Amino acid sequence: MSDSHFISPDEAVTAELAAQLATRARPGDVLCLRGPMGAGKSTFARAFIRARCKNPVLEVPSPTFTLVQMYEHHDGNIWHFDLWRLSGPEALEELAWDEARGGIVLVEWPERLGAHMPLNSLSITISLNPAGREIRLQGDPRWFDAS
Secondary structure (H helix, E strand, O other): OEEEEEEEOOHHHHHHHHHHHHHHOOOOOEEEEEOOOOOOHHHHHHHHHHHHOOOOOOOOOOOOOOOEEEEOOOOOOEEEEEOOOOOOHHHHHHHOHHHHOOOEEEEEOHHHHHHHOOOOOEEEEEEEEOOEEEEEEEEOHHHOOOO
């Protein structure tokens, strides 16, 4: 497992990191977005989805109330879950979790997945920092290769 830290002074730098990861993502990948309320998880996910869909103005609402949003993509659908309000891991079936795993999945509040937590996910932890946001990536080395 590899580990990397970044300091993002503003939303544009965060969006650039999300865009870089979007180019490396492939169907079956799960990106777990961790951090306190207001850290920037939805902002990161929005930038990732817009970059992956190559549409900088794509409407990407937070799935806080719907729990999941799906975006069609020719190379595998992109699923964005916000599990803050999930009643329990057993409710994932109703949200098409198994179907989503065939695409690219972004999960806010992944600790609510329980036993459904994928072992090979990319963990993205965003925390507040006096210089902006600290972003820590932990996962398979392929996410960190410069190629």
